[in-house]
Amino acid sequence: MLMTGSQIVLEVLAEEKVDTVFGYPGGTILNVYDALYDNQLGIRHFITAHEQGAAHAADGYARATGKTGVVFATSGPGSTNLVTGIATAYMDSIPMVAITANVPNAQIGSDSFQEVYITGITMPITKHNFVVRRVEELADTIRQAFSIANSGRPGPVLVDIPKDVTAAACEFLPAPAPAAPERPAEIDPAVIAEVAALINAAERPVIHFGGGVIGSGASPLVYELAHRASIPACHTIMGTGVLSYNDPLNMGMVGMHGNISAGLAINGADLLLVIGARFSDRVATKPSDFARRARIVQIDIDRSEINKNIHIDYSIVGDVGRVLEAVLPLIERKEHPAWQAQIDAWRADDVVPPASALDGKLHPYDIIHAVAELAGEDAIIVTDVGQHQMWTAQYCGRTQPRSFLTSGGLGTMGFGYGAAVGAQVAFPKRRVIHITGDGCFHMNLNELCTSVSYHLPVITVVLNNGVLGMVRQWQTLFYDHRYSSTSLHRKTDFAKVAEAFGAKGFHADTAEEFREKFSKALGSGAPCVIECRIDEDEMVMPMIPGGSTVKEAYRSAPVVSEL
Missing domain, CATH: 3.40.50.970 (Thiamin diphosphate (ThDP)-binding fold, Pyr/PP domains)
Structure with missing residues (x-):
């Protein structure tokens, strides 16, 4: 069927089961919005007050649902207004596809009105980005963008389309029937067995998990692992909600403003199992002192995170859900009464605010x-x-x-x-x-x-x-x-x-x-x-000063005489 580039954009979004787009119209993307005016594909569009708000809305939609967020913007300031939102999604591994329009091919490089090299600007903060120069390449490029945004470690992808490409027409061929999914790389069973043996032998184990668990949909598996082997667990801010806050094994957030007990547990552990977390400076506040008594096992889908900030003893690169599914059958049911008693003692001394202060103020x-x-x-x-x-x-x-x-x-x-x-x-x-x-x-x-x-x-x-x-x-x-x-x-x-x-x-x-x-x-x-x-x-409070350890944390705001 003969379609314009703008119609192709919407057709491919529908193929990808996109039903919601956030954005803001402008001159170079008007052809896309014109196609959206009478589309019968069930795609809802929400116009925000500012393109940055649209990027954050697409991000929030993706975080809440696990789907890919989609945002539209026009050229020049429209596309540059997306930059902070794209960078936000990139840092937190959130799947997003940003579709921007640009000046026509013939005007690129002439400093024409609202022309900007958005793919160059966003190259460091996207998993990948594209400029589509020919309408015949448009459909497959957008399909590839969605594939990249969702494969491996998720993240944002940008597709920039010159205005003449959105107006040009070509024969549109629907996506072919999906091929059999590519077989994931095999996880070495010897490594799985070795890691399981470490967990089974540990006397003072701790699980430390992050946003990668949520991205993988592996929260139930983390729960099962923790409860099968009675392993206390703590999380980064991005891992909030993987374990319920009232789960007896959940020590809560760790790091600069996390629970003191969680930091002490990591420092006292003989095995630290790190799942979908990346040792940011807000968690490993002093890398040389972080978990120095423990063997550290890191499970992460991104190979570049291994040994990046903290030296790792054992690593498994792969989707954390698949890895945990392989490890769990080998995990023995076990209790750690002495270790749990120590953690309970630390937790009793955590900073816990009163249910309500008696000073009449709102806290x-x-x-x-x-x-x-x-x-x-x-x-x-x-x-x-x-x-x-x-x-x-x-x-x-x-x-x-x-x-x-x-x-x-x-x-x-x-x-x-x-x-x-x-x-x-x-x-x-x-x-x-x-x-x-x-x-x-x-x-x-x-x-x-x-x-x-x-x-x-x-x-x-x-x-x-x-x-x-x-x-x-x-x-x-x-x-x-x-x-x-x-x-x-x-x-x-x-x-x-x-x-x-x-x-x-x-x-x-x-x-x-x-x-x-x-x-x-x-x-x-x-x-x-x-x-x-x-x-x-x-x-x-509490607060661990940058470059310090949990032992140097402020537990309460110091009075002036202490400063």
């Missing part, structure tokens, strides 16, 4: 505990980046994977609202709670109009301390209270801003008032913003 843990309780286990919690992100990771009480969405690797302020839109579009019947700070919300509150326009009942909780909280915390602890450019002196009334956008706005100044306003927001069925004033000197 972050009051807010997060209330969100977790009132929104329920099925809620999807999305954060921006900073202190509120760490407080949420510590207290959000997630019991299932893909229910806590955050920018872990790039640490993108402004990620949260777009990602919340993507999650709410994916799951219209689930509650999506966006937790943010006043600094971050100023970066993405323009996307309130997206929720209002599409009747998406995203609830935003703003922890407003009037400062850039995490930066100020570092300035307090390590820069002698020299608060350079972190006190914002802004007069924004976020509740009034919400009302101006057509959403509902609330203020809360006490824990009781927050619970009341949050309950109202849950029952409203509308986009809501709840502004919560918290103290500018609230700190995220």
Whole structure:
């Protein structure tokens, strides 16, 4: 059948079972949008307030569903506005296909209006990217983009299409019947047996898992391994929800703002089994001292992660689900009573905030505990980046994977609202709670109009301390209270801003008032913003200073005389 390039784009998206696209139209991509106007393929398009919001929405959609997120943008500033969103997805291994349009082939290289070399710009932050010069190559290129985005370690792929290619026509041939899936590389059974023997022989084992477990869909296998051999487990921020927060073997998050007990367990372990995690500097805060008593086994789909940051004793490169399926039959049922008793003693000394303080102030843990309780286990919690992100990771009480969405690797302020839109579009019947700070919300509150326009009942909780909280915390602890450019002196009334956008706005100044306003927001069925004033000197504790070990962690905010 003869089709234009624009029609081919939509046909291939339908082949790939894409039903949702986020984006923003413009001159060079108008042919695609014109084809979208009368498409009969069931593809929904959501226009955001800004292309960066569209990229984060595609990312949030992918994180929440496990599907590939898709974003459209026009040339020049449209495509460059995607860059931060693409980099965010790249750092966290999120499958995404970005389709950008460019100036016609004849104008490329002439500095024409809104021309930019987007494939060169995004080369370091994509798994791969393409420029399609001929319409005959378009269908197979987009198919290849989806294949790359989802194969191996997932990630973003960009396809740039000159405008004349979207207008040109050629014979479109539907994708051939899928061939038999390529047989995965065999996992050496001798290595599997050796790793299983190490697990069976260990007296002080610890499992450390990350986002790769969620990407693989291997959460039930991690649960089975931990419980079969009674192995305590801890996780990166990206692994939140793999094990329920109340699982007795779950020691919680580890690292700079993780539980002290988890860090001590890793340091005291004789075997550390690392599954789908990459030893970032926020976890291995001092690499030379990390798990130095343990034999370390790393399971990861990306060979480049092996021995990158930490020396590994044993490694298995492959999909963590397939590896665990091979290992589990060889694992003996075992208890480690002495080791568990030691861990329980460490956990008894962890930093645990009170259920509610008696000082009359509204504290972050009051807010997060209330969100977790009132929104329920099925809620999807999305954060921006900073202190509120760490407080949420510590207290959000997630019991299932893909229910806590955050920018872990790039640490993108402004990620949260777009990602919340993507999650709410994916799951219209689930509650999506966006937790943010006043600094971050100023970066993405323009996307309130997206929720209002599409009747998406995203609830935003703003922890407003009037400062850039995490930066100020570092300035307090390590820069002698020299608060350079972190006190914002802004007069924004976020509740009034919400009302101006057509959403509902609330203020809360006490824990009781927050619970009341949050309950109202849950029952409203509308986009809501709840502004919560918290103290500018609230700190995220515990905290391991960069380059230090868990033994040097702050357990509470030091008083001035200690600085």
